Amino acid sequence: MRLLLIGFGNVGKALLRLLTDDRNPLSRSGSKPQIVAVLDRKGGAIDPAGLDSAELLRTDESEGTVAAALEVGQFGLSPLAAIKEVEAEIVLELAPTNPATGEPGISHVETALRNGRDVITTNKGPPALAMRPLQRLARLNNVEFRFSGTVGGGTPILEFIKRTAKVDRVLSLRAILNGTTNYILAQMYDFETSMEEALKQVQRLGYAEKDSSLDILGIDPALKLTIIANYALDREIAPNEFHLTGINNVTLEEVTRYKREGRKTKLICSIDKEATVSPQPIEVSQPICVDGSLNLVQLKTEYTREMTLVGPGAGGYPTATAILNDLLAIEKERHAKDTLTAEITRIRAH
């Protein structure tokens, strides 16, 4: 399998380190994916025979771009041109995307699918804003469109919900899907820190994006909840059908008042008849009251009643394990297709 990486941030770098770990699951499965091209904001490196991961990481570290990695490999292709022209079976779409438009992610994914590439993205934009058309496009082109890492980082939230919805009836779902706001609200609760101060802290710790409005306004968790609803619960809900309230109007006074009543303010995502993202005071004894930057999903179902999954919701390495999961699924699909193709070739040759 030859991989083309669009974007080379924390997740892409973690993935490269994970793939060079010789105990990684793809090595165990006998498959050896080759990175044939990497594009970052400043340029790209390409080698049809496979780029050296260690050299890519070193060059990025010293030069701030992979473009200088291999003289032979420097090229001036745009991401869209690279997706069309680089010979690679799988496109990893890991570049920053505008969450309002889903661009350039949606265009990258669309172009890759149309050109017969399997696609893995960790961008919420494409699956949140264009899941159904992109899924149809993937089917038409007989390729895979996967996005495990868009919700929960390495915590398999999407798979857990989808599996449960297959064999049981999910009556309602409550979740905490944004580590940044969960951390901010916990700081306000624990240390009576103002929101501004807590936000600065979380940015210093590297959890939050420089532009944290996506978190604070609840847009990031709303996009994740859209992906859960449409992919794992097979519902048809667009992001603009959500009841969305961010934490921007939560005051320290309100947090401390609830605290005296034994409740913590949490940014709760929920789906029952409606889909809602809003700050809510939760009894501290409730298992949904997780702290730190953890994510959590709690399902109420008809037969198994209640189940909860908790884990870190982001981070380069955890998200890279979600990409590995998608790579393994694609490898399995390819294997099944190859078997069929071989059979058909034999029939033709007969």
Place this chain on the structure above:
Amino acid sequence: MRLLLIGFGNVGKALLRLLTDDRNPLSRSGSKPQIVAVLDRKGGAIDPAGLDSAELLRTDESEGTVAAALEVGQFGLSPLAAIKEVEAEIVLELAPTNPATGEPGISHVETALRNGRDVITTNKGPPALAMRPLQRLARLNNVEFRFSGTVGGGTPILEFIKRTAKVDRVLSLRAILNGTTNYILAQMYDFETSMEEALKQVQRLGYAEKDSSLDILGIDPALKLTIIANYALDREIAPNEFHLTGINNVTLEEVTRYKREGRKTKLICSIDKEATVSPQPIEVSQPICVDGSLNLVQLKTEYTREMTLVGPGAGGYPTATAILNDLLAIEKERHAKDTLTAEITRIRAH
């Protein structure tokens, strides 16, 4: 798909109700499994054209056995003879099994696999005591051997661990895998109830078997931990290699002494270098300190660090959803095999 049910207790009855629910996932997938035979302790009912679920449930309710369900269906076959002679693609092995010997479960599973039947069991005995030989036998006979319901009831503990171990490195695992002992220990902690009294309560509630020594001595969770180790973590650990301590020597005095120190006694299952089941005092603030009859598994991994899954660990309906999950997996396998067979038939006919 024609199903043969060996055993008709809570799980079997819940499964029948679930399969007749027209929103169940198998109806959604277009497949309609037929129950062609059911055996209970007193006899059996058989109809190659498919038994009526409602009538089976009514007869069992009024007569205490399905044997009276259909006059035409009464038959005197032993389970082993039924497994060989009844025309069914899938055997559901749901009868009680001796956990020391794994019998009669292992013989039922072995005979079914040798006769080309797919097997789903909710008995811990066969996968805990004979996983590798039964898996090999299934492969040799080109059939499936599945046992999702043996650990965690409807909570997908095995799948969660197996998926994580595939894409990450599981460094250690801690779990609570026995609802009965967890409930008993919680009663002792909360109400200073003696173990004898708490045991009677849990038996009245129907959580515990009449013979509760499997729970109290830790044998039930040790079997589950064996299945986790061998199936989901791909380790080779036999049940007798465990360090096993039950809760039989836990005293109320000890529980209340730890309580004053802010710790709850829990029967903890763990795997790191070694596999251990033993009662341990856990800080009450730890997320592993779940109450009631819940099960829990907590993984520490190299890349995603820590994840926790919590849910009910037993019960007829939850366990029936695990069987549904296995039926869906078998259906998928059968579909893939049928496609291949059709191709080969075409080649032959050419």
